[in-house]
Amino acid sequence: MALTGKVAVVTGSNSGIGLGVARTLAMRGAKVVINSFTDRAEDHDLARELAAEAGSEVAYIRADMSKGDDCRALIARAAERFGRVDILVNNAGIQHVERIEDFPVERWDAIIAINLTSAFHTTAAALPGMRAAGWGRIVNVASAHGLTASPFKSAYVAAKHGVVGFSKVTALEVAGEGITCNAVCPGYVLTPLVEAQIPDQMKAHGMDRDTVIREVMLARQPSKQFATTEQIGGTVAFLCSEDAAQITGTTISVDGGWTAL
Ligand code: NAD
Numbered sequence: 001m002a003l004t005g006k007v008a009v010v011t012g013s014n015s016g017i018g019l020g021v022a023r024t025l026a027m028r029g030a031k032v033v034i035n036s037f038t039d040r041a042e043d044h045d046l047a048r049e050l051a052a053e054a055g056s057e058v059a060y061i062r063a064d065m066s067k068g069d070d071c072r073a074l075i076a077r078a079a080e081r082f083g084r085v086d087i088l089v090n091n092a093g094i095q096h097v098e099r100i101e102d103f104p105v106e107r108w109d110a111i112i113a114i115n116l117t118s119a120f121h122t123t124a125a126a127l128p129g130m131r132a133a134g135w136g137r138i139v140n141v142a143s144a145h146g147l148t149a150s151p152f153k154s155a156y157v158a159a160k161h162g163v164v165g166f167s168k169v170t171a172l173e174v175a176g177e178g179i180t181c182n183a184v185c186p187g188y189v190l191t192p193l194v195e196a197q198i199p200d201q202m203k204a205h206g207m208d209r210d211t212v213i214r215e216v217m218l219a220r221q222p223s224k225q226f227a228t229t230e231q232i233g234g235t236v237a238f239l240c241s242e243d244a245a246q247i248t249g250t251t252i253s254v255d256g257g258w259t260a261l
Pocket of ligand 1: 011012013014015016017018035036037063064065066091092093094114115141142143144185186187188189190191192193194
C-alpha cells in the first residue's frame with residue numbers, strides 16, 4: 001500500500017488521530033501537510049520530526065478550520081508547496097458535552113463549523129485539482145456518532161451524521177473520475193479529545209474515572225478496548241490505496257463492534 005509521490009493534506013493533525021494518520025501516510029511515502037489553528041515553533045518542529053522519522057517531506061501549514069477562507073487557503077498553500085493535493089483527510093474536530101437546553105450556541109456553531117463545514121470548504125477547494133489529475137482520495141473522519149447517537153452530544157452527532165451524508169454526495173459527484181470519498185467511523189480512540197471528555201462524563205454520571213471509562217465510554221464498544229490512532233491511520237491508508245479504488249460513498253467503522261449492537 002505504498003503512497004510514494006502522493007501529496008496528502010490532513011486537517012487537525014498536530015495531535016491525536018490526525019497525527020496518527022499523517023504519520024502513517026508519511027511512512028508510506030506520501031508528502032504530507034499537517035495542520036492546526038496554532039502557529040507555534042513546536043508545530044513546525046513536529047513536521048520536521050515526522051519528516052525525519054518517515055524519510056518523506058512534511059510541512060506544517062496553519063489554518064483555522066472554523067473559517068471557510070482558511071480551509072480553502074490550506075488547500076491552495078499545500079498545492080503551492082507540493083504541486084498538487086491527491087489525498088485530503090478531513091479530520092479536524094472538537095467536542096462539547098451538555099444537554100440541549102444548556103448547550104452554548106457558540107459551542108454548537110463552532111462544532112458545526114469545524115467538524116462539518118470545514119470538509120465542504122476543503123473538498124470544494126481540492127476537487128478541481130483531483131479532477132484534472134484523474135485521481136483523488138478524500139477520507140472524512142466521522143465517528144460511530146455519525147451512525148448512532150448519545151445524549152448530551154447534539155452538535156457532535158449532528159455534525160458527524162452530516163459528514164457521513166456529505167461523503168456520500170461527494171462520492172456521487174466524482175464517481176468514475178478516479179476519485180473516491182469515504183468516511184471512517186471510529187469508536188473511542190484514546191486521544192486528547194477523549195481525555196477532555198472524561199471529566200464531563202464523570203460529572204454527568206457521578207462516577208470516577210475508571211468506572212466512567214468502563215461503564216460509560218466503552219459501554220457500547222464490545223471489544224472493551226480503545227481503537228488506536230495507528231489503526232485509524234492504517235484504515236485511511238487502505239482507503240487511499242488502489243485496492244480501495246471501488247470503495248466509495250460508504251463508511252468503515254473502526255469501533256470494536258459498537259455499531260453491530
Ligand atoms: P484531538 O483533540 O486530539 O485532535 C483534534 C485536532 O483538531 C487537533 O490537531 C486540533 O489542533 C485540531 N483542531 C481543533 N480545532 C481546530 C481548528 N479550528 N482548526 C484546525 N485544527 C483544529 O482529537 P481526536 O480525538 O484526535 O479527534 C480527531 C477527529 O477524530 C475528530 O474529528 C473527532 O471527532 C474524530 N473522532 C475521534 C474519536 C476519539 O475517540 N478520539 C472517535 C471518533 C471520531
